Amino acid sequence: MSDRYLGFANSNLGRRLVDALGLPRPVPLERWQAGRLRPVEGALVLGGGPLAKQVEAFAARLTGECYRFDDDTLASPAWVAGLGPKLKALVFDASHLSDSDQLKQLREFFQPLLRSLAPCAHIVILGRPPESLDDPQALVAQRALEGFSRSLGKELRNGATANLLYVGSDGEDQLEGALRFFLSPKSAFVCGQVLRLGHCTAHVEDWTRPLAGRRALVTGAARGIGAAIAETLARDGAQVTLLDVPQAQKDLDALAERLGGRALALDICAADAATQLVESLPEGLDIVVHNAGITRDKTLANLTPEYWDAVLAVNLKAPQVLTQALFEAGKLHDGARITLLASVSGIAGNRGQANYAASKAGLIGFAQAWAPKLAEHGASINAIAPGFIETHMTAAMPIGLREAGRRLSSLGQGGLPQDVAEAIAWLSQPGSGTVNGQVLRVCGQALMGA
Numbered sequence: 001m002s003d004r005y006l007g008f009a010n011s012n013l014g015r016r017l018v019d020a021l022g023l024p025r026p027v028p029l030e031r032w033q034a035g036r037l038r039p040v041e042g043a044l045v046l047g048g049g050p051l052a053k054q055v056e057a058f059a060a061r062l063t064g065e066c067y068r069f070d071d072d073t074l075a076s077p078a079w080v081a082g083l084g085p086k087l088k089a090l091v092f093d094a095s096h097l098s099d100s101d102q103l104k105q106l107r108e109f110f111q112p113l114l115r116s117l118a119p120c121a122h123i124v125i126l127g128r129p130p131e132s133l134d135d136p137q138a139l140v141a142q143r144a145l146e147g148f149s150r151s152l153g154k155e156l157r158n159g160a161t162a163n164l165l166y167v168g169s170d171g172e173d174q175l176e177g178a179l180r181f182f183l184s185p186k187s188a189f190v191c192g193q194v195l196r197l198g199h200c201t202a203h204v205e206d207w208t209r210p211l212a213g214r215r216a217l218v219t220g221a222a223r224g225i226g227a228a229i230a231e232t233l234a235r236d237g238a239q240v241t242l243l244d245v246p247q248a249q250k251d252l253d254a255l256a257e258r259l260g261g262r263a264l265a266l267d268i269c270a271a272d273a274a275t276q277l278v279e280s281l282p283e284g285l286d287i288v289v290h291n292a293g294i295t296r297d298k299t300l301a302n303l304t305p306e307y308w309d310a311v312l313a314v315n316l317k318a319p320q321v322l323t324q325a326l327f328e329a330g331k332l333h334d335g336a337r338i339t340l341l342a343s344v345s346g347i348a349g350n351r352g353q354a355n356y357a358a359s360k361a362g363l364i365g366f367a368q369a370w371a372p373k374l375a376e377h378g379a380s381i382n383a384i385a386p387g388f389i390e391t392h393m394t395a396a397m398p399i400g401l402r403e404a405g406r407r408l409s410s411l412g413q414g415g416l417p418q419d420v421a422e423a424i425a426w427l428s429q430p431g432s433g434t435v436n437g438q439v440l441r442v443c444g445q446a447l448m449g450a
C-alpha cells in the first residue's frame, strides 16, 4: 500500500504546507539498485582510532572519494568544513576511547560534519564490545557509545542513519562486509542498531555475487517479505528453493520460474513437514530463512485457544522442528547461515498480539540458544526484527494504527520488503558468521521498544 503522506510531504505544495505547520517530513529513502558496484556513491569521511586505518585500507573498494577528518595517521586527503563535498558516509572509530573524559571526541568529530551530510547518508561508529574489556573505565566509555549512537540516529534528518558496531579483536577482518551493508542503501531502513562482530574465518570471494554457489531455502516465499528475500538472495547468486502453503502454489511457481529456483508447496505445520523437507533437499542447504508467519490478533481476554495455537505453531514451533530435522539429517552445510523473522512486537510487546509477540520473542531465544552449537560448525543463526513494513499484513491494519506505525520512527515512514531482504542477504553471506545469536531490527528506529 502506498504511503500517501510521504508523497504529499515531498510535493511542491505539500513541502511548503508541512514545513509551515512544523509536521515531520520523511524523505523517500535511497535503495540499492541491481547492477550498482560501489556501496558508497559519494564522499566517505574517516576518523578516530586505529580501526579507521584498517577501513582506509579497503576504502577504495567502498567509494571513489575517501577523506580523513582530524586524523594525521591516515593517508587520505583532509576534509575541510565549508570546502569539502557533501558527505554520503561517515565512519568514526571510537574503539580507543578508554574513559569518560575521552567521549568528547565524539562531539568533536561529528559536530562539524553533520551540517554537510548529503541526503540518505549513512554513519557507522566502531567500538569494542564492552564485555570484552577488563578496565572498568574503558568498559564505561564503550558502553556509552550505545546511548550516543541511538540519540544521533534520532537527531538525523533527510533519511540518514547511524549504527554502532562493536568489533571484537577476532572480528576485525569482517569489517568490510559489515560496512558494505551499513554504509550503503542496503541498510536504508536500519537505524539506531548495535551489533557485535566476532570470529569468522569465511570470506566473500566476489562482492558482485556474494552468495554464488550457495543453496537457500526461504519459507513463506510466495508473497510479501518472503518473495523479496527470495529475489534478493537470487540476485546475489544463491540457488533458491521457495516454500509456501499448497494454496499459494500458483504464485510460488511463477516466482520460482522467474528466479530460476525451485518451488516447494508444503505446510510447515503438517505432521510430516520435516520428513518431506529433508527428502526434498538431497543437496542440503547453506542458507535457511524462516520467514513464514501469521497473525491472529486479539487482546488476551478474547484470545481463543485456536488463535493461540495457530500462531505459536507456524511462527515458533515449525522453525524449531524444521531446523532440528535439517541439522540431524546433516542437511545444514558447515558454514550455514540461518535467519529467523522475529518482529519489533517480540521486543516491545504489542496490545492485541500476546500470541504473536510471544512467538517472535521465542525466536530470539531460539537464535541465542542455537548460536554456540552452530558456531562449532562455522554456522550462525540470527533474528531479524522488522518494524512497520509495507505488506499485505500491515495494509490490513486500521488506518490510525497504520499511520502511527509508519510515523513513530526516526525515519518517519514504513520500510519496504526489500529492506528486510537486504539485511537477510547480508547475514547470509559467508563472512557474516561474524554475527551470531543476535537480533537486528529493520525498523527505521521505531520508537516502540527502542
Ligand SMILES: NC(=O)c1ccc[n+]([C@@H]2O[C@H](COP(=O)([O-])OP(=O)(O)OC[C@H]3O[C@@H](n4cnc5c(N)ncnc54)[C@H](O)[C@@H]3O)[C@@H](O)[C@H]2O)c1
Pocket (backbone or CB within 6 Å): 219, 220, 221, 222, 223, 224, 225, 226, 243, 244, 245, 248, 266, 267, 268, 269, 291, 292, 293, 294, 314, 341, 342, 343, 344, 385, 386, 387, 388, 389, 390, 391, 392, 393, 394
Ligand atoms: N509486514 C510487517 O510489517 C512485519 C513486521 C514484523 C515481522 N514480520 C514478519 O515477517 C514475515 C513475513 O511477513 P509478511 O508481511 O510478508 O507476511 P505475509 O502474510 O504477506 O506472508 C507470509 C507468507 O507465509 C506463508 N505461510 C503462512 N503459514 C504458512 C505455513 N503454515 N506453511 C508455509 N507457509 C506459510 C503465507 O502463505 C505467506 O505467503 C512473518 O514472519 C511476519 O511475522 C512482518
